[in-house]
Amino acid sequence: MSKIVMYCVMWGLGSHLSEDGQTKFQVLASGLFKSSSDGPKGEMFDNYLSFQSGGDGSWVHFAEIVPSFQYEKELNYFQLVVPTKDTVCYEHFVKQFIEIRSHIFITGVTGTGKTIMTENTIHNMHETVLEVKMSFSSQTASKSVQIMLESKLQQQRKKGQIMLIPPPGKRMAVLIDDINMPMVETYGAQPPIELLRQLIDTSGIYDRNGLFFKEVDNYAMVGVAAPPGGGRNALTQRFTRHFSVFNVKKTSDDQLSMIFSSILRGFLKIFSFKPEIVDIEQNMVEATLSLYAKFLLNVGSRPSCCPRPTSPTTPSTCATSRRSSRACSWPSPSASPTRRS
Amino acid sequence: MADLSQASPATVSRCGMVYIDDFVLTYSELVSSYFQQLPLPQSLQQVMLNSTVSFLPSIFAFLSKTPSPIATTPIQLTFKMLKFFQILLTPSLVEALKNVKYPGLSQCRATRSSRRKS
Numbered sequence: 001m002s003k004i005v006m007y008c009v010m011w012g013l014g015s016h017l018s019e020d021g022q023t024k025f026q027v028l029a030s031g032l033f034k035s036s037s038d039g040p041k042g043e044m045f046d047n048y049l050s051f052q053s054g055g056d057g058s059w060v061h062f063a064e065i066v067p068s069f070q071y072e073k074e075l076n077y078f079q080l081v082v083p084t085k086d087t088v089c090y091e092h093f094v095k096q097f098i099e100i101r102s103h104i105f106i107t108g109v110t111g112t113g114k115t116i117m118t119e120n121t122i123h124n125m126h127e128t129v130l131e132v133k134m135s136f137s138s139q140t141a142s143k144s145v146q147i148m149l150e151s152k153l154q155q156q157r158k159k160g161q162i163m164l165i166p167p168p169g170k171r172m173a174v175l176i177d178d179i180n181m182p183m184v185e186t187y188g189a190q191p192p193i194e195l196l197r198q199l200i201d202t203s204g205i206y207d208r209n210g211l212f213f214k215e216v217d218n219y220a221m222v223g224v225a226a227p228p229g230g231g232r233n234a235l236t237q238r239f240t241r242h243f244s245v246f247n248v249k250k251t252s253d254d255q256l257s258m259i260f261s262s263i264l265r266g267f268l269k270i271f272s273f274k275p276e277i278v279d280i281e282q283n284m285v286e287a288t289l290s291l292y293a294k295f296l297l298n299v300g301s302r303p304s305c306c307p308r309p310t311s312p313t314t315p316s317t318c319a320t321s322r323r324s325s326r327a328c329s330w331p332s333p334s335a336s337p338t339r340r341s
Numbered sequence: 342m343a344d345l346s347q348a349s350p351a352t353v354s355r356c357g358m359v360y361i362d363d364f365v366l367t368y369s370e371l372v373s374s375y376f377q378q379l380p381l382p383q384s385l386q387q388v389m390l391n392s393t394v395s396f397l398p399s400i401f402a403f404l405s406k407t408p409s410p411i412a413t414t415p416i417q418l419t420f421k422m423l424k425f426f427q428i429l430l431t432p433s434l435v436e437a438l439k440n441v442k443y444p445g446l447s448q449c450r451a452t453r454s455s456r457r458k459s
Binding site: 008011025097 | 388401408412417428429438
C-alpha cells in the first residue's frame with residue numbers, strides 16, 4: 001500500500017515540473033519516503049506501478065515496455081515514430097486519463113514529439129474512442145471550434161434536454177494541438193479557449209442559432225502545447241486548472257542518437273545496402289549530432305540571428321538534425337558508390 | 342467566482358456572498374473526502390489518508406518555490422493526484438486491499454492519537 005501512495009504522490013504532484021524541478025523533487029521525496037524500502041530501483045519518474053502480476057504490485061521501468069522500432073517504407077519520414085522510454089511513458093498516462101474521462105494537458109519544449117505521440121495514442125484507441133483532432137492557430141475562431149465539435153457528436157433528446165454525445169460504446173477524445181496559440185483579443189480573452197472553458201465548467205455549450213443549452217457528455221480533452229513565448233500565449237489559470245498537467249522531458253542525447261540510428265538502420269536494411277554502408281551508420285548519426293551540437297553553440301553566442309528571442313535554441317532542436325538524417329535516407333542503394341565497386 | 346478583481350460594484354451589490362478562505366478549505370479536505378468514499382474499511386481509509394497527507398505540506402512548500410512550465414495550484418495538483426489513485430484503485434485491487442493485513446495499522450493509529458494530544 002505504501003507503494004500506491006508513493007506512486008500517486010510522486011506522479012500526481014511532480015510530473016508537471018520541468019526536468020530540473022523533477023530532479024529536485026526526487027531529492028525531496030527520497031527524503032520523505034526514507035522510511036519505506038518499497039521504492040523502485042533507479043529514478044521514480046522512470047517507473048510505474050503495475051498490478052498485472054497481482055499481489056502487492058510491482059514497479060515496471062518504462063524502458064522495459066518499449067516496443068522495438070519497425071521501419072516502414074510507405075510512411076512519410078515525419079510520420080516515423082521511434083518509441084522511447086518517454087513516449088511510452090506518456091502514452092501510458094494519456095491512455096489512462098482518457099479512460100477515466102479526465103482532461104489532460106501535455107506540455108514540453110519543441111521537438112519532444114508531444115503531438116505525434118498523443119495522436120498515435122488516441123488513434124490506437126479508436127475502437128473505444130471517437131477521435132476529434134484540432135490544431136489551433138492564432139486565427140482560430142471559437143465558432144469553428146464549436147462547429148467541429150458538434151459535427152462529430154450525435155444529438156439526443158433526454159428529459160426535454162438536448163444532449164450531445166459520442167456514438168454509443170465510445171467516448172470522445174478531443175485532441176487540441178497548440179492549444180495556446182489563439183490570439184488574445186482586446187479584453188484579454190482567447191475566444192476558442194473561453195468556449196472550451198465553458199464546455200468544461202458547465203459541461204455543455206449553447207446552440208448558436210436556437211440559443212438553448214446543450215449538454216455534452218462522455219469526453220476527455222487532451223491539450224498539447226509548448227510553453228508560452230513566440231506567438232504562444234499564457235493560458236488563463238481558470239482554464240488550465242481543469243487539466244492534469246504533464247511535462248514531457250527533453251529528449252536526451254542518448255535517446256536522440258538511438259532514434260536516428262534506428263531509423264537509419266531500418267532504412268539501410270530495408271533497401272538492402274551493402275554491409276560497408278550499414279556499418280558506418282553509427283558514425284553518421286554521431287557526426288550529425290556533434291555537428292548539430294557545435295551549431296547550437298555558435299547560434300547561441302549570436303542571439304541576433306535567433307528567430308525567437310525567448311528560447312533561442314529550442315525551435316531548431318530536433319528539426320535540424322532530423323532534416324539531416326532525413327537527407328541520409330534519400331539515396332537509393334543503386335546510387336551509392338560501394339555498390340559499383 | 343475566484344476573486345472580485347474583475348467584478349464591478351453592480352455585480353457585487355447583486356450577489357449574496359460567502360467567503361471561503363484558502364486556509365479553511367485546503368487540499369486535505371479534498372483528499373479525505375476522496376478516501377472516505379472508497380469502498381474500504383474505515384481503518385484502512387485512515388491509514389492511506391494519513392500516509393498521503395503526511396507528505397503533502399512539505400511537497401507543496403517545495404512546489405510553491407519551484408517554477409513549473411504551466412502555472413498550477415495546489416488544488417489542481419491534488420485533483421491530479423487523486424486521479425492517479427482513481428486509476429490505480431480498480432475494483433479488483435480494492436477487493437485485494439481489503440484482505441491484506443497491514444502491519445503498520447495499529448502503529449499508525451497510535452501516532453495519530455499522540456499527534457492530537459500534542
